[in-house]
Amino acid sequence: MTPLRPYRPPCVVGGCTSLARSGFGRMCETHRKRARRYGDPRLRRCLTKAELKPYLREVRRLLRRGNREKVETVLVRLQQRVADVARDELAERRSSMFPGQSWLLNALEEIERVVADVSPGESGVLIAACFLARSRDPHRWPTDRAFTFDLVRAWRKQTDVASASYWCSTRQRAIKTHRELRPATTTAIAEMLVETYKTFVARITRAADYVQQEPVETKTLLAEGLSHIPE
Numbered sequence: 001m002t003p004l005r006p007y008r009p010p011c012v013v014g015g016c017t018s019l020a021r022s023g024f025g026r027m028c029e030t031h032r033k034r035a036r037r038y039g040d041p042r043l044r045r046c047l048t049k050a051e052l053k054p055y056l057r058e059v060r061r062l063l064r065r066g067n068r069e070k071v072e073t074v075l076v077r078l079q080q081r082v083a084d085v086a087r088d089e090l091a092e093r094r095s096s097m098f099p100g101q102s103w104l105l106n107a108l109e110e111i112e113r114v115v116a117d118v119s120p121g122e123s124g125v126l127i128a129a130c131f132l133a134r135s136r137d138p139h140r141w142p143t144d145r146a147f148t149f150d151l152v153r154a155w156r157k158q159t160d161v162a163s164a165s166y167w168c169s170t171r172q173r174a175i176k177t178h179r180e181l182r183p184a185t186t187t188a189i190a191e192m193l194v195e196t197y198k199t200f201v202a203r204i205t206r207a208a209d210y211v212q213q214e215p216v217e218t219k220t221l222l223a224e225g226l227s228h229i230p231e
Ligand SMILES: [Zn+2]
Pocket: 011, 012, 013, 016, 017, 018, 027, 028, 029, 030, 031
């Protein structure tokens, strides 16, 4: 006699033939893990340093054209704003009888740790580069949420505080791994970053698109200007 197995619905992710983890679950184990890690079960991996590199270069090149001192001042202020909000909120919550949800506290603590350790200039460039990557390759991220998970990951990866290390006995050395946050914590950090940097990144993205289109416009102009001359 076969034991009665509890009913498990099929995984909701399109094309997946596995069953959900439990009768209450919506996704199979693999997709649940991906959803937690990447903000969307359809994503298989995060944005890599190598993928971000050309965008970092592009943002740096753009900023060199502008007033570097002023930009640096703006980025210092933006990061300061993030730091102040996190510090004040934490102080208030820690002294309160009702400090609030732990995922929110974790988000504030994580923000405090990261801003204490990263350069405001580099951090601003990185955030702008992530948004530029998204504007150039929008289909890479199926949802806003998926994008913000990569944004937060890249932002945290600027510093070692995002990694945990363990001793690997086979390799006889300490191995660093990415310290995962709870999805709600990631979302809370993302909201704070997006809110603070949105004007800055919008400007950078617009300027970058303008510069990118410039040669095409020049070519069109040239073609029009020279149209009376037979080729
Ligand atoms: Zn699945």
